[in-house]
Structure formats: C-alpha cells, structure tokens
Amino acid sequence: xxxxxxxxxxxxxxxFSIPVTIGxxxxxxxxxxxxxxxxxxxxxxxxxxxxxxxxxxxSPVAGLFTGAVIGLAQDMLGSNPIGIxxxxxxxxxxxASSLGVKLDVENAGARFLxxxxxxxxxxxxxxxxxxxxxxxxxxxxxxxxxxxGVANAFLSVALFFVLDKFKQRT
Amino acid sequence: xxxVSDDGHDNWQLTTGDWQLFFMESVLGRYRNLVILVGVLFLxxxxxxxxxxxAGNDAENTRLIxxxxxxxxxxFERILVWGQNGTSNIWHNYFYLRGVRAENRELxxxxxxMRLEQVRxxxxxxxxxxxxxxxxxxxxxxxxxxxxxxxxxxxxxLSRIVYIDKGENAGIRRDMAVMxxxxxxxxVLLVYPSVSQVxxxxxxxxxxxxxxxxxxxxGVLRGTANGEVALERVMSDEQVPVGETVLTSGGDQIFPKGxxxxxxxxxxxxxxxxxxxxxxxxxxxxxxxxxxxLVEKQERQATEEGxxxxxxxxxxxxxxxxxxxxxTATPIPGVAPAGAKPIAKPASTSTAPKPTGTASPTAPAVKxxxxxxxxxxxxxxxxxxxxDRPSTRQKNSGAASSVAPESTPTExxxxxxxxxxxxxxxxxxxxxxxxxxxxxxxxxxxxxxQPPPAESSPQ
Numbered sequence: 205x206x207x208x209x210x211x212x213x214x215x216x217x218x219x220f221s222i223p224v225t226i227g228x229x230x231x232x233x234x235x236x237x238x239x240x241x242x243x244x245x246x247x248x249x250x251x252x253x254x255x256x257x258x259x260x261x262x263s264p265v266a267g268l269f270t271g272a273v274i275g276l277a278q279d280m281l282g283s284n285p286i287g288i289x290x291x292x293x294x295x296x297x298x299x300a301s302s303l304g305v306k307l308d309v310e311n312a313g314a315r316f317l318x319x320x321x322x323x324x325x326x327x328x329x330x331x332x333x334x335x336x337x338x339x340x341x342x343x344x345x346x347x348x349x350x351x352x353g354v355a356n357a358f359l360s361v362a363l364f365f366v367l368d369k370f371k372q373r374t
Numbered sequence: 375x376x377x378v379s380d381d382g383h384d385n386w387q388l389t390t391g392d393w394q395l396f397f398m399e400s401v402l403g404r405y406r407n408l409v410i411l412v413g414v415l416f417l418x419x420x421x422x423x424x425x426x427x428x429a430g431n432d433a434e435n436t437r438l439i440x441x442x443x444x445x446x447x448x449x450f451e452r453i454l455v456w457g458q459n460g461t462s463n464i465w466h467n468y469f470y471l472r473g474v475r476a477e478n479r480e481l482x483x484x485x486x487x488m489r490l491e492q493v494r495x496x497x498x499x500x501x502x503x504x505x506x507x508x509x510x511x512x513x514x515x516x517x518x519x520x521x522x523x524x525x526x527x528x529x530x531x532l533s534r535i536v537y538i539d540k541g542e543n544a545g546i547r548r549d550m551a552v553m554x555x556x557x558x559x560x561x562v563l564l565v566y567p568s569v570s571q572v573x574x575x576x577x578x579x580x581x582x583x584x585x586x587x588x589x590x591x592x593g594v595l596r597g598t599a600n601g602e603v604a605l606e607r608v609m610s611d612e613q614v615p616v617g618e619t620v621l622t623s624g625g626d627q628i629f630p631k632g633x634x635x636x637x638x639x640x641x642x643x644x645x646x647x648x649x650x651x652x653x654x655x656x657x658x659x660x661x662x663x664x665x666x667x668l669v670e671k672q673e674r675q676a677t678e679e680g681x682x683x684x685x686x687x688x689x690x691x692x693x694x695x696x697x698x699x700x701x702t703a704t705p706i707p708g709v710a711p712a713g714a715k716p717i718a719k720p721a722s723t724s725t726a727p728k729p730t731g732t733a734s735p736t737a738p739a740v741k742x743x744x745x746x747x748x749x750x751x752x753x754x755x756x757x758x759x760x761x762d763r764p765s766t767r768q769k770n771s772g773a774a775s776s777v778a779p780e781s782t783p784t785e786x787x788x789x790x791x792x793x794x795x796x797x798x799x800x801x802x803x804x805x806x807x808x809x810x811x812x813x814x815x816x817x818x819x820x821x822x823x824q825p826p827p828a829e830s831s832p833q
Contacts, residue, residue: 233443234450236529237537241660245531245601264407272414280443282533283563283573287422289530291415298411334532337422341578341599342532 218260218371228367229253229274237281246352248323250274251293252360255322256367258297259304267304271297285338292329296322310368312361319360323353441566448537448569451526455539518670520544522552524662525569534577534601536560536662541568544669549628551668557634557656558582558622559665570667574659575635576603583625584635586618592625595635595653603636605651612649614641620653630671 220228232249239247254274258267275293279286300322303309309318327349334340522538540546542565550562552572560580564571573580576597584595584605591612593605605620618638624631636655644650 230446231450233529234447234454237447237526238451238454239527239529241527241534244527244529250529265410268407268411268414272418276418277443278529280440281447282528282530283535283571283577283579284530284533285422285425286440287418287425290418291422294411294414294418298407302407333422337419340532343599 216373217262218373220257220260220370220372224370225257228257228370229270229277233274233277233281236278246355247359248326248352248356249359249363250278250289251296251323251326252319252356252363253367254293254297255300255319255360256364258300259309259318260371262301262304264298264301264305267297267299267301268294269297271295271300284334284340288330288333288338291333292326295329296326299325312365315361315364316357320353320357323356324349327353440564444537444566444569444571448525448566451537452539455523455525518668519666520546520669522546522570522665522667524665531601532578532599534574534580534597534659535563536572536574538570538572538665538667539568540667541566541570543567546570546667546669551629551633552665553629553633553668554657554662554665556658557636558629559657559659559662561628562667572665575655576601576659581626582629582635583623584620585623586614586638587621588618589614592623593651595620603653603655605638605653606644606648608649608651610643610647610649614638614649614651616641630668 229250232253236244236247236249254267254271257270261267261270271293272290274297275290276286278289278293282289300318303318307318308314331342331344335342520540522540522544524536525539526537528535538552546562546565548562548565552559552561558575560572560574560577562570563573574597575582575595578597578599580595580597582595583592585592586605586608589612591608591614593608596604596606598604608614616638620635620638622629622631622633622635634656636653638651639654640652642650642652
C-alpha cells in the first residue's frame with residue numbers, strides 16, 4: 205500500500221453519523237475526566253479523537269473546528285482559562301486533516317508516527333500558549349513528552365482500529 | 375470592469391472594488407483553510423486574553439459555559455462511580471470477608487488503646503481551653519461537614535482539580551475547605567447545583583496558610599507546576615527539620631487552624647532569601663475517593679462551657695493507685711468513654727497495670743474520687759501555671775501524686791516533691807467563683823481521701 209497519494213482521487217473521505225460525531229468526543233472527555241490522575245497526565249483521549257476525526261474527514265476546516273470544539277470542552281472541565289486546549293487542538297486538527305489528504309493514515313505504522321508527532325506538536329503549542337499568553341508556570345520535559353507521546357501513539361493504534369468501525373464512506 | 379475605448383476595443387481597467395474582489399477571490403479562495411484557521415485561533419486568543427485580563431472574575435464570566443460542559447459530563451461520571459461502588463460493595467461485603475474476625479479483634483484492641491489516649495488528650499484539651507479562656511482567645515470549631523465522593527477530575531496535567539458529587543443543593547458554597555481524615559485536600563472553587571469543583575492544594579493557583587508544628591514557622595503552601603506542594607515564605611536562616619509536621623495556620627480564613635497538611639520532605643535554599651520546602655501532603659491527592667467539605671465553622675470566644683471535667687479528675691481516673699472512693703462517689707458524666715470498665719483496684723495496690731496493653735481491663739476508670747466534692751464551677755480556677763507543669767497538675771489532684779512512675783506513659787516522670795502540695799489546706803478547697811480568672815492555688819478536692827505523703831514521692 206502506498207504511503208503517499210499521487211492524486212486526490214485515491215483519497216477516501218469519510219463521514220460519521222451525528223451520534224458518533226457528538227458521542228465519541230463526549231465519551232473521550234468523560235473517560236479522560238474519570239481516569240486516575242496518574243493515567244490522565246499521560247493519556248490525552250480527546251487529542252486522539254481529534255486526530256482521528258480530522259484525518260478521516262480529510263477536510264482542514266472540519267478538522268480545525270473539530271479540534272477547537274473538543275479542546276474548548278476540555279478546557280471547560282479544568283480551572284484554567286478557556287482556550288488553551290482549544291488553540292492547541294485547533295492546530296492539531298488542522299494539521300492532521302491536512303496531512304490526511306497527503307498520507308495514507310490508515311496504516312498502523314503511519315498512525316503511530318502521526319499520533320506521536322501531533323502529541324508533541326500539541327504539547328508544544330499548549331506549553332507556548334500557557335507560558336506566553338497565560339503566564340502559567342510550566343516545565344517542559346522532553347523525556348516525559350516523548351514517553352507520553354509513545355503511550356498515546358500505542359493507544360491510538362488500538363483506538364483508531366475501533367473507531368474505524370464507525371466510518372461511513374461518502 | 376471593461377471600458378469601451380475610442381477605437382472600439384474593450385479596455386480592462388481595474389477599479390478599487392475590483393482589486394478587492396480579486397483579492398478576496400484569489401487569496402481567500404486559495405488560502406481559505408489557512409484564513410479560517412487563523413480566524414479561529416485569533417478568536418480563541420482573544421477570548422483567552424479577555425479571561426486573563428479579568429482574572430478576578432474569570433469564574434463568574436465563564437460560569438454558564440462551564441455549567442453546560444460539566445452538566446454534560448458529570449452524569450456519566452456519577453453512573454460510573456455508582457457502578458464501581460456497587461461492584462466494590464458486592465465484593466467487599468459478601469465475597470471478601472476473610473480475616474474479618476481477626477481484624478475485628480485487632481480493632482477492639484486498638485479501641486482500648488485509643489480510650490487510654492483519649493483520656494490523655496481530654497486532659498490536654500481541657501487545659502488548653504482553660505488557657506485560652508484566660509487569654510480570651512477565639513476558637514474555631516468545625517461544626518458541620520458534608521461527606522462527598524470524588525467523581526472525576528479535570529483530566530489535565532496542569533489543572534489539578536476534582537469534581538465531587540455534592541453541590542449547592544447540599545449546602546456547599548465557594549471557598550469551603552475540603553479535607554479527608556488524613557489532612558486537607560483543597561477548597562471548593564466552583565459550585566454547581568449537584569456537583570462542585572475542588573481546587574487541590576497542589577494546583578499552582580492554590581494557596582494555604584500553613585505553619586510548622588514544632589518550630590511554629592509560618593508560610594504559604596503552594597502547588598508547583600509538576601504537582602508537588604511547597605511551603606513558601608519561610609526565611610532561609612530558619613532551621614526546618616525534614617519530617618516535621620505541617621499544619622494549617624488559619625490565616626487564609628478557609629481552613630481552621632491546626633488541620634494536618636503534610637510533612638516536610640525536602641528543604642533547600644530557594645530564591646530571594648526564602649527556603650524551598652517540599653511538602654508531602656498528608657492526604658493522598660492522587661487517590662481521592664471520599665472527602666469532607668467543611669460547610670460550617672464557628673468562631674467564638676474560648677470558654678469552658680460544656681466541659682465539666684477537670685484535668686485533675688481525668689488524671690485521677692487514670693491513676694491505678696487511686697484509693698477507692700467512698701460510697702458517695704459518682705462518676706462524672708461524659709468523662710469515661712462508653713463501655714469503659716472502672717478500675718476496681720484497691721488503693722494499696724502496688725502493681726500498676728500496663729498502660730499500653732492490649733484489650734486489658736485497664737481502661738480508664740470512671741470513678742472519680744473528687745467528683746462529688748467539687749462543683750463544676752471550680753473548673754475555671756485552675757491556675758494558669760498548672761497547664762505546663764505536671765507537678766502542679768498532680769498537686770491539683772490529691773490522688774495524682776500517688777502514681778507509680780511506670781503506670782502511665784504521659785506521667786512517666788513523677789515530679790519532684792512540690793512544696794505547694796503540702797500547703798493544700800482544706801480551707802483552700804473552697805471553690806472559686808466561676809468567673810474568676812486569676813490563678814488560684816491548688817484546688818485539692820478531697821482532703822479526707824488524700825493519700826499519705828509517703829505515697830506521693832516519686833518511686
């Protein structure tokens with residue numbers, strides 16, 4: 205299977221039913237909020253859902269709005285100013301959907317790498333916004349970021365496999 | 375727009391409007407996605423900037439939108455927690471009852487030991503109250519708490535908050551203290567009708583007034599970016615031992631004074647002449663399940679109201695060598711723990727029971743040799759000096775001086791012969807007026823049954 209597409213004709217664009225579009229992000233937020241803190245600090249289920257929807261729809265506008273909505277909802281569950289996760293996930297949603305147009309992101313290996321990369325992008329944007337705009341004290345740790353990125357990447361391979369069942373071809 | 379020239383040819387001239395149209399069609403059409411991205415990001419940054427600018431009212435401004443999301447998420451969390459608890463209860467209450475009998479026996483032993491400890495603490499508390507009365511301190515009492523269950527968290531590394539399943543309907547309000555039996559947990563940040571958001575003490579925006587138990591140094595407890603708890607504002611020239619207990623100071627007006635916070639884990643020099651003190655929280659903040667919300671606390675003048683037990687009486691109960699009371703002796707209500715067995719030892723016994731034994735019949739005695747002879751009003755006439763001088767305490771209780779050194783751990787050091795003790799005349803046994811705050815000499819209560827001086831000397 206080719207890793208890159210030669211033309212847009214090869215690109216499969218998917219859509220999702222409304223219950224899935226609303227329910228899956230809500231479920232991700234709910235599970236994230238219910239996870240024990242020791243797990244919650246390493247896994248970011250809303251981010252994985254954002255990446256999945258963005259890559260499957262392959263529309264940058266849809267991707268960035270998906271990321272914005274999920275990120276803002278995640279912000280609302282916390283006590284920090286609303287918009288930090290929103291901005292980070294908007295960027296990720298846009299990037300993932302743009303990448304989805306160009307790459308075969310249905311391959312497990314590609315999904316692993318894409319998720320790892322976007323986790324780091326997400327962390328970097330989040331760190332920058334929190335540090336520069338909101339003036340929150342932050343400590344950046346490469347080792348922790350990569351460890352969490354790998355953990356999320358592994359999880360994404362399994363999660364995306366499950367979420368693939370909800371895809372509807374347009 | 376095409377303009378017809380003199381020679382009849384169309385001549386295309388672009389007006390300003392045309393340029394705008396061209397720009398819109400070419401740039402926006404070509405970079406539509408990017409423009410939308412920038413627009414969405416700009417809106418969010420704008421919103422963020424407004425929240426940061428109004429940091430003081432942030433919670434109020436964003437309240438409605440947070441209510442929607444919290445309202446959508448928390449029902450699922452409640453169901454999940456309910457399911458977890460149901461499963462856990464079935465397991466623990468029906469299937470996992472191995473060793474309960476042995477555990478029950480151990481707990482009973484512990485209860486017996488704690489009864490002994492309770493008597494000691496009652497005495498200390500009574501003395502503290504007397505001293506507070508003398509100096510007109512105000513006391514804070516925890517008068518009502520609401521138990522709540524933790525049903526979720528923010529799910530974020532940076533926002534250390536948890537959600538509890540009690541809200542406005544249960545009487546919870548903003549800025550109420552939240553704790554467990556181990557120590558403080560945080561404060562209520564936002565209140566919704568049926569759930570509340572609790573800001574943990576290890577959040578960066580949290581701040582708690584704290585003091586060190588022994589050195590009495592005060593500082594401010596703050597969370598760090600990586601979820602640790604640090605005590606700030608302690609000068610670097612102070613000596614802070616590792617392992618020292620940290621308590622709330624009450625200065626934040628949220629937590630009453632004296633609640634356990636944690637222990638000092640690490641001390642290092644910080645910036646700006648202050649120490650960098652890492653604290654290990656007493657409560658396990660990463661595994662919170664049930665918490666107590668302090669919904670009502672009272673502040674009132676320290677009084678001895680409702681405390682009709684004299685320290686001397688309590689001391690007398692603890693002493694195994696106290697001679698038996700005459701038939702008129704009556705136990706003082708509220709002194710003895712429920713189920714405590716009176717010590718029926720004769721006065722002449724020389725075998726003091728082990729104070730820290732297991733389930734032994736040496737629980738604090740109920741009988742008080744001096745109970746019936748002194749009215750409750752005399753509780754206010756304890757001398758101020760007696761609080762910190764065991765010798766004086768013993769002096770107050772005629773029986774106290776007869777304790778064998780090994781009989782009680784707290785009184786293990788018998789005092790030197792006190793000259794005041796010999797001055798305890800029956801005349802001085804008259805109770806002082808209740809409002810008397812002047813230190814009074816000893817208040818011997820039962821001259822008739824006072825043990826002979828020979829017994830009062832230390833062994």
